[in-house]
Amino acid sequence: MTGKILAAMILIAALAAGVGMYYLQVYHFYEEVEGNGTSDVQVTALTSGAAQAIAFADFEAIDSESSPIRYRACFTTDLSLDDLKADFTPYPDAVPLTAPGWFDCFDAKEIGAALEAGTAQAFLGVKDIKYGIDRVVAVMDDGRGFVWQQINRCGEVVFDGQRAPEGCPTPPKVSGQDG
Known part of the structure; x- marks a missing residue:
């Protein structure tokens, strides 16, 4: 019985996390x-x-x-x-x-x-x-x-971590990055 309750709690937590992530990606971070x-x-x-x-x-x-x-x-x-x-x-x-x-x-x-x-x-x-x-x-x-x-x-x-190709502007320095 305890195993069923624990499994149900894990399932509910996973469902809530999935719904939360979906909401954040599709609605929350966007602004008009x-x-x-x-x-x-x-x-x-x-x-x-x-x-x-x-x-x-x-x-x-x-x-x-x-x-x-x-x-x-x-x-x-x-x-x-x-x-x-x-x-x-x-x-x-x-x-x-x-x-x-x-x-x-x-x-x-x-x-x-x-x-x-x-x-x-x-x-x-x-x-x-x-x-x-x-x-x-x-x-x-x-x-x-x-x-x-x-x-x-x-x-x-x-953005792949390589040097800028010829003809590209110099990338901005990122804090914590060595020259």
Whole structure:
């Protein structure tokens, strides 16, 4: 009898821990981002190489301090895909990262399929918004747009504990790390 009670207590504790972890990962760490109405959606210009704001509406975003790649945003724009392609830097290796299910305006599978089909185009939003992390902006031909942050080639190497490849900026020093 004592064994059954102990097994039931272990099972209940494991279930509670699982539910708690799920809640923390999917809901707790995310916060809604209040848009400022001007620089929420920026794309890097082909000519200057500088990020500049584009016209947008219906902005929704979430972020988390627990990871630099948890940022997701949705918006709409009246700018045509052709105009955007003519003025802004493409981002060829864009891979939309999934968002929590409750943030239903951002569907990574739909965005990825549209990028592959050519009905959407990804652009460099802001290079190295944080070291090794680029902000990516994708716009579909129907005017819907999406933003996420993605690890770039420099970040992939440095975050693996290796030296920065040629052409990458010097990584920031981490406290407790020898020069």
